[in-house]
Amino acid sequence: MTRLALLCPLLVLLASAPAAAAETPADCAPCTLRVMTFNIEWGGTHVQFASIPEAIVAARADIVGVQEPEGNLERLATGLGWHFSRRNHVISRYPLIDPPGGDGRFLFVEIAPQQIVAVANVHLPSDPYGPDRLRAGATPDQVMALEREVRLPEVAPVLDTLAPIAARGVPVFLTGDFNSPSHADWTEAAVGQVPYRETAFGWPVSRAIEAAGLRDSWRTVHPDPVAEPGFTWWAARPRIESYNPSDPRERDRIDFVWFAGPASPVSSEIVGEEGEPAAALSITPWPSDHRAVVSEFRVTPAPMPVLVTTEKRVQRVGENVRVRFEAGETGAVVLLQHAEQDGKITERRLAGGERRGEIELPTTGFAPGTYRLLLLGADGRTLSRNDFRLRDAAAGASLRIGPGEFAVGDPLPFSWENAPGNRLDWIAVFDAEAPPESQRYRAYAYVHAESGGTLELGARTAAGEWPLPPGRYVARLLLDDGYGLLAESAPFEIVAPVDRPGAAH
Secondary structure, eight states: OOOGGGOOOOOEEOSSOOGGGGGSOSOOSSEEEEEEEEEOSGGGOSSOTTHHHHHHHHTTOSEEEEEOOTTOHHHHHHHHTOEEETTTTEEESSOEEOOTTOTTSOEEEEEETTEEEEEEEEEOOOSSOHHHHHHTTOOHHHHHHHHHHHTHHHHHHHHHHHHHHHHTTOOEEEEEEOSSOOTTTSOGGGTTTSTTOOSOOOOHHHHHHHHTTOEEHHHHHSOOTTTOOOOOBOOOOOOOSSOOOOOGGGOBOOEEEEEESSEEEEEEEEEEOTTOTTEEEEOSSOOSSBOEEEEEEEEOOEEOOSEEEESOSEEETTSEEEEEEEOSSTTOEEEEEEEOTTSOEEEEEEEESOSEEEEEEEOTTOOSEEEEEEEEOTTSOEEEEEEEEEEOTTSOOEEEEOSSOEETTOOEEEEEESOOOOTTOEEEEEETTOOTTOOOOSEEEEOTTOSSEEEEESTTTOEESOSOOSEEEEEEEESTTSOOEEEEOOOEEEEOGGGSTTOOO
């Protein structure tokens, strides 16, 4: 591995922000912001991908939480000339800032120079679907338990993060496909008045979000669930080969833009297919089984907090890494650290003396791996730290399983390298004879947007089938909740415990 100390390309302190930032207003106190949530369905390519950016432009959105991009987030953002975050599935006309300690739960968006709002984006599990269970005869207690087991744990950490941010005076937005309706829609007044609404129900996900201090922008602007149910799923898009929801009993509102802090909605609209009464804006052909929601807010942004970060957490060697820092004081220093294979830490000073700045760091000749940024105050104390990763530009992703024979129930030790760092890149186990295009996986786990790392797939981490029965298997590293193949492990065996050499019979 080449030592960083020998690779000291010129570091250029930027005089201007990225191109898209030219559209940001000079001041914003308060200003207008349009926030959109959009499940584009399986990467947006099954009907017509061009309809996705067309809908975003028609909605005049500024920030979009995207669900199901399946590797097409960069394609979508680049076509619009926008910023994007693979880790959060968010695109924006304004710069995105992945803050230290955000852990992929939220981003800052710089809607004006040194003025930010916070955005989180979620896609909660779709199955088992609570309304279907109610229609099938499950008791309210059973469905309530299901929601608390399947969906509530997925959103709770995000709420725990967002609530204190809003309490500090930062406008906060939570977008997503929640795969769970709102208690504000399933009211006693709606029973028998909204089509196929047969019972009232206090859906726990929406109640938890409200308890965390967030409000539903659609229902704030349109308070009557009978007059304006606001169905977002399903949308009557053109038919495709595999999946075409059409049961009128299944229509519901499960896509939301929530808000908290110094923000107030002035409008909220549904974007969908032509001929749909709920859709204020329509696109033909409509590309998804979900309609989108766009809400306009008046916001008073918060000042940029102290931080050091990069525009993207994962980049290829040879690309310029854009470093952003805000120290809150003069005399700050930015250091770049990298651990060599022998454990020695190389260190490079990137900037010093400024209160804030942007640095463009050329990485030609750098070694792949994880790099750390340190922001130090004039007195040497650490103000902020953050990591980013450089991928090998000449190599593809790799996936390995640890050596040895595995018995039923043993954890499977995987390691991977050079993944793109999408939010929902995942490792799945298939039967060894399954063709590369197979979607019949046995067990899986997400790799948490990490470009490289280790994972023990086992009882605590595996979703799907576990334990795996005796047999011959292969693991695949797959792209962003889709089935694009990034890497494949060597085949491995799982045996019954008694079949191990030396085992007692």
